[in-house]
Amino acid sequence: MTTQTLPIDLYYAATPNGRKITIILEELALPYAIYPINIGRGDQFKPDFLAISPNNKIPAIVDPEGPEGKPVSIFESGAILKYLAEKFGKFYGTSWSERIKIDEWLFWQVGGFGPMLGQNNHFSRYAPEKIPYAIKRYQDESHRLYRVLDTQLRKQAELGKGYVAGDYSIADIAIFDWSRGSDNHGIDIAEFPSFAAWRQRVTDRPTVQRALGITLEQSQQISAATDKEAQKILFNQR
Structure with a gap:
């Protein structure tokens, strides 16, 4: 080790x-x-x-x-x-198949979830000119991505798993703190119960709290x- x-x-x-x-x-x-x-x-x-x-x-x-x-x-x-x-x-699996799934969701976050939420935040909160098309475009994409995440977590729960790629992994770590800004992203967390349960589960980890x-x-x-x-x-x- x-x-x-x-x-x-x-x-x-x-x-x-x-x-x-x-x-x-x-x-x-x-x-x-x-x-x-x-x-x-x-x-x-x-x-x-x-x-x-x-x-x-x-x-x-x-x-x-x-x-x-x-x-x-x-x-x-x-x-x-x-x-x-x-x-x-x-936190990176023990087999090729596990790592493939973890990589999929890690790259989903760095290539989509993070950048799209960042653009949502920028045009909704920081841009000096409020552009309705840009705000709607990124809020809609944020909503779509939260739905993708919620659907994945629901499927994992049906398999008896509590995390995005099965067991707790760097995919969860990558996604977690971006998801804490859901209110700023125009997301009603009640619409996504599997996501809400997952976020609370990660939040409750003592290491995450530290x-x-x-x-x-x-x-x-x-x-x-x-x-x-x-x-x-x-x-x-x-």
Whole structure:
């Protein structure tokens, strides 16, 4: 069994993509050190951060005990989840068939659920001009994706399974914190009972509670809804 002696460096902001990584680090009981990246003030564009995250997005990690004992840096939350799950042999199934299912739902989140909910949030809450077509387009797509998730969870429940790809996995970790914003996404959770039960089940995990309890200094908090300077940095970059 792989062990970790030195802490993993986590470059973090308190967003759904950031919390994915604190959740898995807590689930794996790994030592880690948080380096806050104030994305509302442009820390993500500093050369030191770009050296490990060239897409100027959080999260990123540096594992001092990477492959062949050498340090490795990883960006993109899905890639980090897969790396940690594979390295420590947990939350990624034990067979090819299990991993295929987990990968399907992991990529469903990083390619669809997260980006579509992000666009929904942007046009509904942050865009300076309210564009009805854009708001409806992303709210409708968000609703469709929640229905896809609810249907999958209902089918799993019929098989006696409580999680999106069978057993608890990095697919659940990837999806979970994005789903906590369902109210902002225009979703009536009562419409999706299998999803609601799953979200509560994940929320109740002590490891998840510890990850959700991580707070940053007030200066690191994002207030893009009212902070014009943060909006200039976060939106419409070329």
